[in-house]
Amino acid sequence: MLVVLERGKNEVAEQAARIIAGSIRRNPAIRLGLATGGTMIGVYHELARLHREEHLDFSRVVTFNLDEYLGIPPSHPQSFRSFMQHHLFAHVNIPRNSIHIPDGTLTRDYDAYCEKYERAIRDAGGIDLQLLGIGRNGHIGFNEPMSSLGSRTRTKELSAETIEDNRKSFAPGEEVPQCAVTVGIGTSLETRRILLLATGQSKADAIAKSIEGPVSASVTASALQLHRDVTFLLDEEAASLLTQKPYYRHVLDMTRKLMPERLS
Ligand code: GLP
DSSP states (O other): OEEEEOSSHHHHHHHHHHHHHHHHHHOTTOEEEEOOSHHHHHHHHHHHHHHHHHOOOOTTOEEEESEEESSSOTTSTTSHHHHHHHHTGGGSOOOGGGEEOOOTTOOSOHHHHHHHHHHHHHHTTOOSEEEEOOOTTSOBTTBOTTOOTTOOSEEEEOOHHHHHHHHTTSOTTOOOOSEEEEOOHHHHHTSSEEEEEEOSGGGHHHHHHHHHSOOBTTBGGGGGGGSSSEEEEEOTTTTTTOSOHHHHHHHHHHHHHHOGGGGO
16 A cells, blocks of 8 residues: 655645546546545546646546435436536546446336446446545445445445535535445455545544554445555545554655656
8 A cells, every 4th residue: 555645635636636647648548436525626626727728638538436325316416426517527528428427316226227337337447546535434435334345336325424424515404315326345446546535634533544454344445455556645634643654654755766657
Protein backbone atom coordinates (compact mmCIF):
# COMPACT_ATOMS: atom_id res chain seq x y z
CA MET A 1 0.00 0.00 0.00
CA LEU A 2 1.22 3.46 -0.84
CA VAL A 3 0.15 6.08 1.72
CA VAL A 4 0.49 9.63 0.42
CA LEU A 5 0.34 12.31 3.11
CA GLU A 6 -0.76 15.70 1.84
CA ARG A 7 -1.32 18.95 3.70
CA GLY A 8 -5.00 19.64 3.01
CA LYS A 9 -8.00 18.68 0.92
CA ASN A 10 -6.95 20.80 -2.08
CA GLU A 11 -3.61 19.01 -2.30
CA VAL A 12 -5.38 15.63 -2.03
CA ALA A 13 -7.75 16.54 -4.87
CA GLU A 14 -4.93 17.84 -7.07
CA GLN A 15 -2.77 14.76 -6.50
CA ALA A 16 -5.72 12.47 -7.29
CA ALA A 17 -6.52 14.41 -10.47
CA ARG A 18 -2.84 14.27 -11.49
CA ILE A 19 -2.80 10.47 -11.16
CA ILE A 20 -6.12 10.09 -13.01
CA ALA A 21 -5.05 12.47 -15.80
CA GLY A 22 -1.71 10.68 -16.19
CA SER A 23 -3.51 7.34 -16.34
CA ILE A 24 -5.87 8.66 -19.05
CA ARG A 25 -2.93 10.01 -21.09
CA ARG A 26 -1.15 6.65 -20.88
CA ASN A 27 -4.33 4.70 -21.66
CA PRO A 28 -6.95 6.88 -23.42
CA ALA A 29 -9.48 4.01 -23.41
CA ILE A 30 -9.16 3.55 -19.63
CA ARG A 31 -12.06 2.11 -17.63
CA LEU A 32 -12.56 4.33 -14.57
CA GLY A 33 -14.50 3.42 -11.44
CA LEU A 34 -15.99 6.62 -10.04
CA ALA A 35 -17.25 7.66 -6.62
CA THR A 36 -19.46 10.41 -5.25
CA GLY A 37 -19.28 12.43 -2.01
CA GLY A 38 -17.90 15.81 -1.00
CA THR A 39 -14.31 14.52 -1.09
CA MET A 40 -14.58 13.97 -4.86
CA ILE A 41 -15.81 17.44 -5.79
CA GLY A 42 -12.30 18.98 -5.92
CA VAL A 43 -11.01 16.05 -7.99
CA TYR A 44 -13.75 16.41 -10.61
CA HIS A 45 -13.32 20.17 -10.64
CA GLU A 46 -9.61 19.74 -11.41
CA LEU A 47 -10.28 17.10 -14.11
CA ALA A 48 -12.76 19.50 -15.74
CA ARG A 49 -10.08 22.23 -15.67
CA LEU A 50 -7.53 19.87 -17.26
CA HIS A 51 -10.04 19.08 -20.00
CA ARG A 52 -10.80 22.75 -20.62
CA GLU A 53 -7.31 24.21 -20.37
CA GLU A 54 -4.98 21.32 -21.18
CA HIS A 55 -7.10 19.30 -23.64
CA LEU A 56 -7.29 16.19 -21.45
CA ASP A 57 -9.36 13.94 -23.72
CA PHE A 58 -12.10 11.74 -22.24
CA SER A 59 -13.59 10.66 -25.57
CA ARG A 60 -12.54 7.01 -25.19
CA VAL A 61 -12.90 6.81 -21.39
CA VAL A 62 -15.52 4.39 -20.02
CA THR A 63 -16.89 4.94 -16.50
CA PHE A 64 -18.69 2.82 -13.92
CA ASN A 65 -20.00 4.47 -10.79
CA LEU A 66 -19.86 2.63 -7.50
CA ASP A 67 -23.36 3.13 -6.22
CA GLU A 68 -26.72 4.88 -6.31
CA TYR A 69 -29.52 5.48 -3.81
CA LEU A 70 -32.46 3.17 -4.19
CA GLY A 71 -35.87 4.79 -4.52
CA ILE A 72 -35.04 8.15 -6.06
CA PRO A 73 -35.14 8.99 -9.78
CA PRO A 74 -31.96 9.99 -11.67
CA SER A 75 -33.34 13.53 -12.01
CA HIS A 76 -33.51 13.97 -8.20
CA PRO A 77 -30.94 16.64 -7.22
CA GLN A 78 -29.42 14.29 -4.62
CA SER A 79 -29.13 11.26 -6.89
CA PHE A 80 -25.58 10.18 -7.60
CA ARG A 81 -26.44 10.51 -11.31
CA SER A 82 -27.17 14.23 -10.73
CA PHE A 83 -24.00 14.60 -8.66
CA MET A 84 -21.87 13.13 -11.44
CA GLN A 85 -23.59 15.18 -14.13
CA HIS A 86 -23.16 18.39 -12.17
CA HIS A 87 -19.56 17.90 -11.02
CA LEU A 88 -17.99 15.99 -13.92
CA PHE A 89 -19.98 14.73 -16.89
CA ALA A 90 -21.33 18.15 -17.94
CA HIS A 91 -17.76 19.47 -18.15
CA VAL A 92 -15.82 16.74 -20.00
CA ASN A 93 -16.30 14.76 -23.24
CA ILE A 94 -17.16 11.27 -22.02
CA PRO A 95 -19.67 9.82 -24.54
CA ARG A 96 -23.07 9.32 -22.94
CA ASN A 97 -23.16 5.60 -23.67
CA SER A 98 -19.76 5.10 -22.00
CA ILE A 99 -21.20 6.20 -18.65
CA HIS A 100 -22.63 3.57 -16.28
CA ILE A 101 -24.36 4.33 -12.98
CA PRO A 102 -26.52 1.81 -11.09
CA ASP A 103 -30.25 2.38 -11.56
CA GLY A 104 -31.87 3.57 -8.34
CA THR A 105 -35.42 3.27 -9.68
CA LEU A 106 -35.48 -0.54 -9.55
CA THR A 107 -38.46 -2.03 -7.77
CA ARG A 108 -37.95 -5.71 -8.60
CA ASP A 109 -35.53 -8.23 -10.15
CA TYR A 110 -32.73 -6.68 -8.12
CA ASP A 111 -30.42 -9.69 -8.39
CA ALA A 112 -30.75 -9.90 -12.18
CA TYR A 113 -30.04 -6.18 -12.50
CA CYS A 114 -26.99 -6.36 -10.22
CA GLU A 115 -25.61 -9.35 -12.13
CA LYS A 116 -26.06 -7.34 -15.33
CA TYR A 117 -24.04 -4.45 -13.85
CA GLU A 118 -21.24 -6.85 -12.89
CA ARG A 119 -21.33 -8.35 -16.39
CA ALA A 120 -21.10 -4.89 -17.99
CA ILE A 121 -17.93 -4.20 -15.97
CA ARG A 122 -16.47 -7.55 -17.01
CA ASP A 123 -17.47 -7.16 -20.67
CA ALA A 124 -15.83 -3.72 -20.77
CA GLY A 125 -12.58 -5.41 -19.68
CA GLY A 126 -12.70 -4.67 -15.93
CA ILE A 127 -11.89 -1.45 -14.11
CA ASP A 128 -8.37 -0.08 -14.55
CA LEU A 129 -8.49 2.67 -11.95
CA GLN A 130 -11.01 2.83 -9.11
CA LEU A 131 -11.59 6.04 -7.18
CA LEU A 132 -12.90 5.56 -3.64
CA GLY A 133 -13.97 7.76 -0.75
CA ILE A 134 -14.64 6.37 2.72
CA GLY A 135 -17.53 6.68 5.15
CA ARG A 136 -16.98 7.56 8.82
CA ASN A 137 -17.68 3.91 9.65
CA GLY A 138 -15.07 2.73 7.14
CA HIS A 139 -17.45 1.86 4.32
CA ILE A 140 -16.43 2.02 0.67
CA GLY A 141 -19.17 2.36 -1.95
CA PHE A 142 -22.11 1.60 0.31
CA ASN A 143 -20.56 -1.55 1.75
CA GLU A 144 -21.59 -0.97 5.31
CA PRO A 145 -19.93 -2.70 8.29
CA MET A 146 -20.39 -6.46 8.21
CA SER A 147 -20.73 -6.56 4.43
CA SER A 148 -19.14 -9.73 3.12
CA LEU A 149 -15.60 -9.06 1.99
CA GLY A 150 -16.41 -11.18 -1.07
CA SER A 151 -19.61 -9.27 -1.87
CA ARG A 152 -20.64 -8.37 -5.43
CA THR A 153 -23.00 -5.70 -6.75
CA ARG A 154 -26.23 -5.87 -4.78
CA THR A 155 -28.77 -3.83 -2.85
CA LYS A 156 -27.64 -2.78 0.61
CA GLU A 157 -29.43 -1.41 3.67
CA LEU A 158 -27.73 1.76 4.90
CA SER A 159 -26.60 2.08 8.51
CA ALA A 160 -28.10 4.69 10.86
CA GLU A 161 -24.78 6.59 10.83
CA THR A 162 -24.67 6.73 7.01
CA ILE A 163 -28.33 7.79 6.79
CA GLU A 164 -27.57 10.63 9.23
CA ASP A 165 -24.52 11.71 7.19
CA ASN A 166 -26.59 11.65 3.99
CA ARG A 167 -29.44 13.62 5.60
CA LYS A 168 -27.34 16.80 5.39
CA SER A 169 -27.66 16.79 1.59
CA PHE A 170 -31.46 16.39 1.57
CA ALA A 171 -34.02 19.11 2.18
CA PRO A 172 -35.28 19.41 5.79
CA GLY A 173 -38.13 16.94 6.33
CA GLU A 174 -37.41 15.12 3.06
CA GLU A 175 -37.28 11.33 3.20
CA VAL A 176 -33.66 10.10 3.10
CA PRO A 177 -32.97 6.84 1.22
CA GLN A 178 -32.63 3.78 3.44
CA CYS A 179 -31.09 1.51 0.81
CA ALA A 180 -28.73 1.67 -2.15
CA VAL A 181 -27.37 -0.40 -5.02
CA THR A 182 -23.61 -0.74 -4.59
CA VAL A 183 -20.79 -2.68 -6.17
CA GLY A 184 -19.35 -5.13 -3.67
CA ILE A 185 -16.03 -5.40 -1.88
CA GLY A 186 -15.21 -8.41 -4.05
CA THR A 187 -15.96 -6.31 -7.14
CA SER A 188 -13.62 -3.53 -5.98
CA LEU A 189 -10.84 -5.97 -5.10
CA GLU A 190 -10.78 -7.05 -8.78
CA THR A 191 -9.97 -3.56 -10.06
CA ARG A 192 -6.38 -3.03 -11.26
CA ARG A 193 -5.56 0.04 -9.23
CA ILE A 194 -7.36 1.82 -6.40
CA LEU A 195 -7.04 5.41 -5.21
CA LEU A 196 -8.76 6.03 -1.87
CA LEU A 197 -9.12 9.65 -0.79
CA ALA A 198 -9.91 10.87 2.70
CA THR A 199 -9.86 14.34 4.19
CA GLY A 200 -10.86 15.80 7.55
CA GLN A 201 -10.79 14.69 11.17
CA SER A 202 -14.07 12.77 10.89
CA LYS A 203 -12.31 10.16 8.72
CA ALA A 204 -9.22 9.71 10.95
CA ASP A 205 -10.50 6.71 12.91
CA ALA A 206 -11.77 4.88 9.80
CA ILE A 207 -8.46 5.54 8.02
CA ALA A 208 -6.31 4.28 10.91
CA LYS A 209 -8.40 1.09 11.14
CA SER A 210 -8.39 0.58 7.37
CA ILE A 211 -4.62 0.92 6.94
CA GLU A 212 -3.18 -0.29 10.24
CA GLY A 213 -5.96 -2.37 11.77
CA PRO A 214 -6.83 -5.99 11.08
CA VAL A 215 -8.72 -6.94 7.92
CA SER A 216 -12.28 -7.08 9.13
CA ALA A 217 -15.84 -6.87 7.82
CA SER A 218 -16.50 -4.33 10.59
CA VAL A 219 -14.40 -1.81 8.63
CA THR A 220 -14.94 -2.79 5.03
CA ALA A 221 -12.16 -0.52 3.67
CA SER A 222 -9.66 -2.70 5.59
CA ALA A 223 -10.22 -5.30 2.83
CA LEU A 224 -8.11 -3.04 0.60
CA GLN A 225 -5.06 -4.44 2.45
CA LEU A 226 -5.64 -7.49 0.25
CA HIS A 227 -5.47 -5.46 -2.98
CA ARG A 228 -2.24 -5.52 -4.99
CA ASP A 229 -2.13 -1.82 -5.89
CA VAL A 230 -3.86 0.63 -3.58
CA THR A 231 -2.86 4.24 -2.93
CA PHE A 232 -4.32 6.20 -0.01
CA LEU A 233 -4.31 9.99 -0.52
CA LEU A 234 -4.83 11.64 2.87
CA ASP A 235 -4.74 15.11 4.33
CA GLU A 236 -3.16 15.81 7.73
CA GLU A 237 -6.42 15.47 9.65
CA ALA A 238 -7.48 12.18 8.05
CA ALA A 239 -3.96 10.80 8.66
CA SER A 240 -3.78 12.06 12.25
CA LEU A 241 -4.30 8.68 13.97
CA LEU A 242 -1.82 6.70 11.84
CA THR A 243 1.19 5.45 13.82
CA GLN A 244 3.64 4.73 10.97
CA LYS A 245 3.83 8.13 9.25
CA PRO A 246 7.67 8.36 9.09
CA TYR A 247 7.75 5.05 7.25
CA TYR A 248 4.99 6.15 4.81
CA ARG A 249 7.04 9.31 4.06
CA HIS A 250 10.14 7.21 3.42
CA VAL A 251 8.22 4.91 1.05
CA LEU A 252 6.82 7.96 -0.73
CA ASP A 253 10.30 9.51 -1.18
CA MET A 254 11.59 6.26 -2.65
CA THR A 255 8.52 5.92 -4.90
CA ARG A 256 9.09 9.45 -6.23
CA LYS A 257 12.67 8.47 -7.12
CA LEU A 258 12.13 4.96 -8.41
CA MET A 259 8.58 4.92 -9.82
CA PRO A 260 7.50 8.54 -10.39
CA GLU A 261 4.77 7.41 -12.82
CA ARG A 262 2.80 6.05 -9.81
CA LEU A 263 2.23 9.65 -8.73
CA SER A 264 1.55 11.30 -12.07
C1 GLP B 1 -21.18 7.95 0.49
C2 GLP B 1 -20.69 7.24 -0.74
C3 GLP B 1 -19.25 6.80 -0.55
C4 GLP B 1 -18.41 7.98 -0.09
C5 GLP B 1 -18.94 8.51 1.22
C6 GLP B 1 -18.12 9.65 1.79
O1 GLP B 1 -21.43 7.07 1.51
N1 GLP B 1 -21.48 6.09 -1.04
O2 GLP B 1 -18.76 6.30 -1.79
O3 GLP B 1 -17.09 7.56 0.08
O4 GLP B 1 -20.25 8.95 0.97
O5 GLP B 1 -18.59 10.90 1.38
P1 GLP B 1 -17.87 12.27 1.69
O6 GLP B 1 -16.75 12.39 0.71
O7 GLP B 1 -18.94 13.30 1.45
O8 GLP B 1 -17.39 12.23 3.09
